[in-house]
Amino acid sequence: MELEKALGLIAEVPDFPEPGVLFRDLSPLFADGPGFATVVDALAGTLSPGVELLAGVEARGFLLAAAVGYARGLGVVLIRKPGKLPSVAGRVDYALEYGTAGVELPAGVVHPGQRVGVIDDVLATGGTVAATAKLLEGAGAVVDGVSVVLELAALGGRGVLAGRRIEALQVV
Numbered sequence: 001m002e003l004e005k006a007l008g009l010i011a012e013v014p015d016f017p018e019p020g021v022l023f024r025d026l027s028p029l030f031a032d033g034p035g036f037a038t039v040v041d042a043l044a045g046t047l048s049p050g051v052e053l054l055a056g057v058e059a060r061g062f063l064l065a066a067a068v069g070y071a072r073g074l075g076v077v078l079i080r081k082p083g084k085l086p087s088v089a090g091r092v093d094y095a096l097e098y099g100t101a102g103v104e105l106p107a108g109v110v111h112p113g114q115r116v117g118v119i120d121d122v123l124a125t126g127g128t129v130a131a132t133a134k135l136l137e138g139a140g141a142v143v144d145g146v147s148v149v150l151e152l153a154a155l156g157g158r159g160v161l162a163g164r165r166i167e168a169l170q171v172v
């Protein structure tokens, strides 16, 4: 399937999870085999050549990072919401377009100097990716690019992540 058609499978849901938010729901894209494959291949094509490990952000980022990791022969570190990991290397709390959240890094998975590519579905305010980068860099890793399916430019994430290599398959 063509990338444009695959991206067209993303649904827009007004006023979710709260009034005023136009929620981008990737569920129909994830459920479409050819569409999902197209997007995974396109994301795989955005990775820096030196990337050694992928970081997937819970929950939608897990799906994409796992598939891209398989496609490129790379492993995945799960960046989790707080309270899920038995052994934690670090935690960062942050604000979202809707509410607040936190992320945790599992202990003993990321090594100093390791080049990690960050994968998520949506870049909005940039809070999630900034927190993820802080976690990874706190563990001594090198964040070597951020790849997302959809960037919501009006929410300013690219500015928050100034200086980082950001690859978005679609910017709206």
Ligand SMILES: O=P(O)(O)OC[C@H]1O[C@H](OP(=O)(O)OP(=O)(O)O)[C@H](O)[C@@H]1O
Residues within 6 Å of the ligand: 057, 058, 059, 060, 061, 095, 096, 097, 101, 120, 121, 122, 123, 124, 125, 126, 127, 128, 129, 157
């Ligand atoms: O750039 P930001 O403003 O930080 O927003 C982007 C994040 O918001 C969504 O995750 P959410 O926290 O809703 O979690 P989910 O994947 O578990 O639904 C999305 O999957 C990104 O991770």
Ligand SMILES: Nc1ncnc2[nH]cnc12
Residues within 6 Å of the ligand: 021, 022, 023, 024, 025, 096, 097, 098, 122, 124, 125, 152
């Ligand atoms: N509008 C939005 N749609 C989907 N995910 C999001 N994460 C933050 N803002 C979002």
